[in-house]
Amino acid sequence: MNDWPLYEIFIRSKNGLNHKHVGSLHAADAHMAIQNARDVYTRRNEGISIWVVEAKNITASNPDESEALFDPAEDKIYRHPTFYKLPDALKHM
Amino acid sequence: MDSTYSMEERFQLRIDKEEKIEARDWMPDAYRKTLIRQVSQHAHSEIVGMLPESNWITRAPSIKRKLALLAKVQDEGGHGLYLYSATETLGINRDELIEQLHTGKAKYSSIFNYPTLSWADIGAIGWLVDGAAIMNQVALCRTSYGPYARAMVRICKEESFHQRQGYDILLTMCKGSEAQKEMVQDAVNRWWWPSLMMFGPNDDASPNSAQSLKWKIKRLSNDELRQRFVDATVPQAEILGISLPDPLLKYNEKRGQYDFGPIDWDEFFQVVAGNGPCNKERLAARVKAHEEGAWVREASVAYAEKQKNRLLSDVAVA
Numbered sequence: 001m002n003d004w005p006l007y008e009i010f011i012r013s014k015n016g017l018n019h020k021h022v023g024s025l026h027a028a029d030a031h032m033a034i035q036n037a038r039d040v041y042t043r044r045n046e047g048i049s050i051w052v053v054e055a056k057n058i059t060a061s062n063p064d065e066s067e068a069l070f071d072p073a074e075d076k077i078y079r080h081p082t083f084y085k086l087p088d089a090l091k092h093m
Numbered sequence: 094m095d096s097t098y099s100m101e102e103r104f105q106l107r108i109d110k111e112e113k114i115e116a117r118d119w120m121p122d123a124y125r126k127t128l129i130r131q132v133s134q135h136a137h138s139e140i141v142g143m144l145p146e147s148n149w150i151t152r153a154p155s156i157k158r159k160l161a162l163l164a165k166v167q168d169e170g171g172h173g174l175y176l177y178s179a180t181e182t183l184g185i186n187r188d189e190l191i192e193q194l195h196t197g198k199a200k201y202s203s204i205f206n207y208p209t210l211s212w213a214d215i216g217a218i219g220w221l222v223d224g225a226a227i228m229n230q231v232a233l234c235r236t237s238y239g240p241y242a243r244a245m246v247r248i249c250k251e252e253s254f255h256q257r258q259g260y261d262i263l264l265t266m267c268k269g270s271e272a273q274k275e276m277v278q279d280a281v282n283r284w285w286w287p288s289l290m291m292f293g294p295n296d297d298a299s300p301n302s303a304q305s306l307k308w309k310i311k312r313l314s315n316d317e318l319r320q321r322f323v324d325a326t327v328p329q330a331e332i333l334g335i336s337l338p339d340p341l342l343k344y345n346e347k348r349g350q351y352d353f354g355p356i357d358w359d360e361f362f363q364v365v366a367g368n369g370p371c372n373k374e375r376l377a378a379r380v381k382a383h384e385e386g387a388w389v390r391e392a393s394v395a396y397a398e399k400q401k402n403r404l405l406s407d408v409a410v411a
Contacts (some may be wrong), residue, residue, distance in 0.1 A: 003394045006181070023244070024178045026187060028390075029397035040171050043164075044251070063117050 006055040007033035009040075011047035019051050030054070108309050113239040116182035124308055127301070129183050130199075131310065132241050136176035137194045137201035143169045144375050145209045146218065154212060161258045162215065168251050175244040182240045195380050203361065204287050206369030213266055213273075213280035219259015221281070221288040221326070227252050228322045229292065237309035260329065267333050274335075281330070282338040289353075290361045292319040298358075323351045 004026040010019035022041050027033035033052040041047065061069060077083050086093060098106070101121055107114070114120055143166050150166065153159035177187055193199035204222055209215065230252060233245045263281075266273040293299060293315040305311040313321075323342075330337050341354035363369065 004390070023175055023247075024181070025174060028393035029400065031400070032393060032397065039167075040174050043167070043171065060117065063115070063119070 004028055007037075007052045008055050008058060009033070009037045010051035010053070011037075011041055012049035012051075013047055015048065019049065022046075024055060027052075105307075108237050108307075111309075112237075113242065114237055115239045123304075124310070125183055127305060127308070127310060128238055128241065129180055129185055131305075132176055132180045132183070132238075132244075133185075133190050133193065134200050134202075136173050136180060136190070137199055138205065139169045139173035139176060140194075141201045141205045141375055141379060144378050145205055145207070145371075146215060148209050149212060149215050152212070153215075158262070165219070165255050165258060168255065172244075172248045172251070175247055176241075179238075179240040179244045191383065195376070195383065197367070197376065200365065202291060203364040203369060204291050205375060206364050206372045207283070207287055208370055210283075211276050211280060213263065213276040214284070216259045216262030216266065216277065217280040217284040219255050219257075220263055220329070221259075221284045222291070223252060223255040223259060224326060225288045225291045225322050227256060228318050228325070232312045232318060235309075235312050260333075263333055263335075267335065277333070278335050281335055285338050286356065286360075287364075289319055289323070289356055290358075292316075292322070294358065294361075295356075320350055323353055327351055 006024055007027055007030070008024050009022050011022050012019045025033065025036050025040055027036050030052050034050050037050050037052060042050070073079075100119060104114075104119065104121060104124070114124075146162060146166050146169075150159060150162055153162055177190060180190060181187060190199070194201065209218070227249065230245050230249050234242055234249055236242045236245065263277050266277050296302060296314045296316045299315055302311065302314055306314065327337065327342065327344075339354045341352060343352050344350075345352045364372070367373075
């Protein structure tokens with residue numbers, strides 16, 4: 001098994017929706033990862049399309065840097081429509 | 094967050110706020126170790142759990158029963174894989190996990206060390222063993238470790254089919270001949286107490302439970318889950334028209350729950366220690382399957398390598 005890399009599996013449940021991460025599995029290569037993902041993650045019509053990505057190819061943000069990365073969005077309330085007061089006379093916008 | 098809190102305290106605050114912990118987040122070593130033990134034990138149980146049932150795939154009484162049992166056993170293989178993957182996010186690799194199972198260092202649920210003597214046992218396993226597992230797993234959908242919780246949600250969706258197919262087997266047999274009904278009663282007599290043992294020792298004898306509950310790895314105590322299982326199961330037995338092998342089992346009006354007799358914990362610890370009816374057989378079957386499948390793993394790697402080289406040489410020619 002040491003020789004089998006880890007693949008992260010993404011499934012599109014139906015057209016119109018994103019591929020979504022569902023878990024991971026080991027396989028000898030990407031082709032086998034798709035076959036295994038089909039057996040492991042779509043036994044009950046959960047998907048119509050599979051993406052597999054070798055786990056080592058994913059670069060992830062560091063949880064320790066979460067504050068620096070994501071907190072700046074918190075005080076930018078003017079990016080949301082509710083920040084703007086509209087006159088009562090205006091019914092729809 | 095200010096520095097007056099230690100890492101442990103900050104972690105506990107996140108847990109108290111019902112935040113999920115993800116793979117790359119900081120966590121106390123003991124939290125990580127407890128999870129590795131619990132989730133891998135859960136994974137091993139799914140994999141070993143296929144063995145008592147596989148005995149009956151070729152002996153199923155009809156093609157419909159055979160298809161359902163095959164699908165159930167395949168699900169269990171899948172559940173084992175979800176859980177192994179979740180365990181691996183904690184920084185242990187698959188080979189180590191398999192090694193721990195095969196050397197006996199890691200445990201699996203003791204229930205699978207009991208034999209499946211008749212077709213009714215397959216029904217009893219689905220109804221009682223899967224029923225007990227579901228009770229535990231539904232609570233674990235809210236466990237604090239994200240990858241484990243997500244695996245549990247997926248498993249719970251698939252598991253209710255397992256319990257129903259078991260109950261359906263028993264229901265059909267109970268409507269059959271006297272001999273068939275006796276088979277059901279015999280199977281239930283044998284599986285009832287081991288099913289209650291699946292929830293683990295009583296709360297006052299379960300030293301690690303308090304910490305696991307505090308970390309929200311476990312969401313309900315062993316005794317709470319066991320009581321829920323008994324309360325859910327007794328009415329189902331009445332519909333089957335069979336008895337449960339406990340003379341002290343009785344509805345308690347005051348509590349609104351069923352009272353039940355004491356569990357034989359000596360038997361439980363004997364089976365955990367390796368002295369159950371099938372411990373050696375189960376582990377031997379597991380090791381044999383792994384060793385005899387080695388050539389498949391090797392061939393897959395060789396084939397993948399060949400495909401890669403072929404692609405490279407195609408590129409070179411082009």
